[in-house]
Amino acid sequence: MIRTENLTKVYNGKPAVDGLNLEVGEGEIFGFLGPNGAGKSTTILMLTGMIEPTAGRCFVDGIEVANDPLAVKRIIGYLPEDVGFYGNLTGEQNLDYFARFYDMNAADRKERIAEILRLVHLDGVTQKAGEYSRGMKQRLGLAQALINDPKVLFLDEPTANLDPEGVREYRDLVTRLAGEGKTVFVSSHILSEVRAVCRTVGLLAAGRLVAQGTIDEVARTLASPGGETFRIVVETAEDLPDLSDPDIIEFERDGNRAVIQAKSDIRERLAAAIAEEGLHIREIRLEEPSIEDAFMALYRG
Numbered sequence: 250m251i252r253t254e255n256l257t258k259v260y261n262g263k264p265a266v267d268g269l270n271l272e273v274g275e276g277e278i279f280g281f282l283g284p285n286g287a288g289k290s291t292t293i294l295m296l297t298g299m300i301e302p303t304a305g306r307c308f309v310d311g312i313e314v315a316n317d318p319l320a321v322k323r324i325i326g327y328l329p330e331d332v333g334f335y336g337n338l339t340g341e342q343n344l345d346y347f348a349r350f351y352d353m354n355a356a357d358r359k360e361r362i363a364e365i366l367r368l369v370h371l372d373g374v375t376q377k378a379g380e381y382s383r384g385m386k387q388r389l390g391l392a393q394a395l396i397n398d399p400k401v402l403f404l405d406e407p408t409a410n411l412d413p414e415g416v417r418e419y420r421d422l423v424t425r426l427a428g429e430g431k432t433v434f435v436s437s438h439i440l441s442e443v444r445a446v447c448r449t450v451g452l453l454a455a456g457r458l459v460a461q462g463t464i465d466e467v468a469r470t471l472a473s474p475g476g477e478t479f480r481i482v483v484e485t486a487e488d489l490p491d492l493s494d495p496d497i498i499e500f501e502r503d504g505n506r507a508v509i510q511a512k513s514d515i516r517e518r519l520a521a522a523i524a525e526e527g528l529h530i531r532e533i534r535l536e537e538p539s540i541e542d543a544f545m546a547l548y549r550g
């Protein structure tokens with residue numbers, strides 16, 4: 250549903266986004282993670298057709314964005330990092346203003362706006378948007394992004410201004426939208442936020458994609474920059490002998506317990522080798538590296 254090919258944006262001779270190759274499937278909730286200044290917003294601006302790439306291309310639902318930004322805008326919703334509204338209009342009036350950009354008659358607009366105001370819990374609010382709290386503005390931003398019932402949603406730091414209750418409601422809503430088949434692209438610099446809703450993530454640092462995949466895959470890649478490795482813990486009833494396997498990178502043993510770094514998940518082969526030695530396995534498990542540790546290491550640069 251979303252694809253980038255060598256996507257690049259250069260500002261003043263410096264790449265903000267540098268040769269990005271991304272792929273996000275339909276119905277996925279994709280987390281675009283990275284420290285401040287990594288290039289997340291710049292990428293979203295190119296994907297939503299707000300700015301043009303310096304090099305490379307990006308596609309949304311098969312449409313090359315730079316070739317037909319208007320066609321892309323019809324099928325996407327976008328929540329920018331700093332949402333702006335007309336302060337002297339109510340939420341409903343603001344949404345009606347945006348809805349006029351789409352092909353909707355007055356009755357359709359009224360119905361759709363009532364529906365999404367309920368969705369973001371702003372129904373019945375009569376205040377002008379200028380008097381809204383930051384959290385309320387963020388909800389109105391989400392409502393605005395949903396006005397055209399988009400196929401793809403781009404959310405730039407969507408929980409930045411939300412209180413815990415707002416964050417919970419946002420997570421439920423995003424999960425529900427993805428359940429309806431929408432593709433959601435969420436940027437954040439907070440790992441726990443992305444982990445809570447996203448199945449797949451891309452990790453950006455200094456404009457470059459450092460890792461992409463499920464949270465666990467990304468954790469493994471980060472934990473071992475030379476390529477993915479698997480950490481397997483084995484415990485037997487008796488003391489362990491040396492075990493050999495072509496995929497073993499490192500074998501650390503302490504009596505009846507061993508920690509093995511391997512190029513692949515060799516648990517079955519290890520179990521067979523241990524059984525052949527006549528030993529009894531108490532435990533053999535794959536240990537997931539802590540993505541928090543790897544992530545913090547990336548942040549420290």
Ligand SMILES: Nc1ncnc2c1ncn2[C@@H]1O[C@H](COP(=O)(O)OP(=O)(O)OP(=O)(O)O)[C@@H](O)[C@H]1O
Nearest residue numbers: 260261265283284285286287288289290291292438
């Ligand atoms: N219009 C611009 N002109 C010049 N430099 C820019 C412009 N927009 C972004 N940059 C630079 O590009 C880099 C990436 O910025 P970007 O806003 O995309 O990062 P980000 O990951 O979204 O971070 P943040 O969450 O802080 O917005 C930064 O070094 C930023 O200073």
